[in-house]
Amino acid sequence: MKIATWNVNSLKVRLPHVIDWIAANRPDALCLQELKMEDKAFPVAELEAVGYHAAFNGQKTYNGVAILSPAPLEAVVRDIPGFADEQKRIIAATIGGVRVISAYFPNGQAVGSDKFAYKLRWLAALTDWLREELKTHERLVLAGDFNIAPEDRDAHPDWKEEIHVSAPERTAFAALAALGLRDVFRQFDQPESSYSWWDYRMGAFRRNFGLRIDHILVSPALCAGCRSCTIDKTPRKLERPSDHAPVSVEFDL
Known part of the structure; x- marks a missing residue:
C-alpha cells in the first residue's frame, strides 16, 4: 500500500501536476492540503476520469484538505470532533482497513501571537481526538503539512525564524509521537x-534552503510493514509549482 501527502497550495492551479503525479505513482491514498477552494468547485469529474474517488473538506481562498483513492473511502469524518473551528483542516477516511487522516496544521505566524496560541490549541485537540481514534483504528496514518520541523536536522542551519522550530511546537509534535505514532521518514x-518545503523567494529551492514540515506518522501496527518513505522533489521543479x-x-500489509 502506498500513501502520500502533498500540500498543493491551490488545487485549481496545481490540478495538472496532481493528475500527472497520480498517473506516474498510482498511490492507494493521496492526502492533499491547501486546496483553497470551496467544495462545489472540487474537481470530482477530473479525478474520476483517472480512476480516483475523493473525500474533501474545503473553503474559499484558504485551507482545505482532501483524500484521493482508487478504492472506496469509508467512514468519512470532517474536522476535529468537538473542536469549534471555522478553518477546514482535517478529513479522515478508512481505505482498505487503514484509517487515513489528511491534516493541514496551522502555520502559527509568529511565536507568541494569537495565531500561535490557536496552533497550540488545535494541536492539543488533534492529539486528544487521535488518542480516541487509535482505540478503534489499530492501523492509522496521519499525513499532512504539520508546519513543524521536529528536529534541528529538519531545518536549514540558517533558518532564523522561531516559527516551525520553537520548543512549544516541537513539544506538541512529541505529544503526537507519544500516542505511539512513528515519523516513518526517520x-x-x-x-x-532533506526538506519538503522551500520558499518561492530568494532562490530557496535552488539553494535547498528549506524545512521538512510535511510528515507521515503511522501507528505501531503499520510500522513493521513499512518499506520506504521518500520526498519527491520532481514536482517542485515544474513551472508554477x-x-x-x-x-x-509504502507498506506491506
Whole structure:
C-alpha cells in the first residue's frame, strides 16, 4: 500500500501536476492540503476520469484538505470532533482497513501571537481526538503539512525564524509521537538536508534552503510493514509549482 501527502497550495492551479503525479505513482491514498477552494468547485469529474474517488473538506481562498483513492473511502469524518473551528483542516477516511487522516496544521505566524496560541490549541485537540481514534483504528496514518520541523536536522542551519522550530511546537509534535505514532521518514537512512518545503523567494529551492514540515506518522501496527518513505522533489521543479513536495510511504500489509 502506498500513501502520500502533498500540500498543493491551490488545487485549481496545481490540478495538472496532481493528475500527472497520480498517473506516474498510482498511490492507494493521496492526502492533499491547501486546496483553497470551496467544495462545489472540487474537481470530482477530473479525478474520476483517472480512476480516483475523493473525500474533501474545503473553503474559499484558504485551507482545505482532501483524500484521493482508487478504492472506496469509508467512514468519512470532517474536522476535529468537538473542536469549534471555522478553518477546514482535517478529513479522515478508512481505505482498505487503514484509517487515513489528511491534516493541514496551522502555520502559527509568529511565536507568541494569537495565531500561535490557536496552533497550540488545535494541536492539543488533534492529539486528544487521535488518542480516541487509535482505540478503534489499530492501523492509522496521519499525513499532512504539520508546519513543524521536529528536529534541528529538519531545518536549514540558517533558518532564523522561531516559527516551525520553537520548543512549544516541537513539544506538541512529541505529544503526537507519544500516542505511539512513528515519523516513518526517520525509520530509514535519508540524505542530509532533506526538506519538503522551500520558499518561492530568494532562490530557496535552488539553494535547498528549506524545512521538512510535511510528515507521515503511522501507528505501531503499520510500522513493521513499512518499506520506504521518500520526498519527491520532481514536482517542485515544474513551472508554477507548489512550494511543497510530495512525501510517500509504502507498506506491506
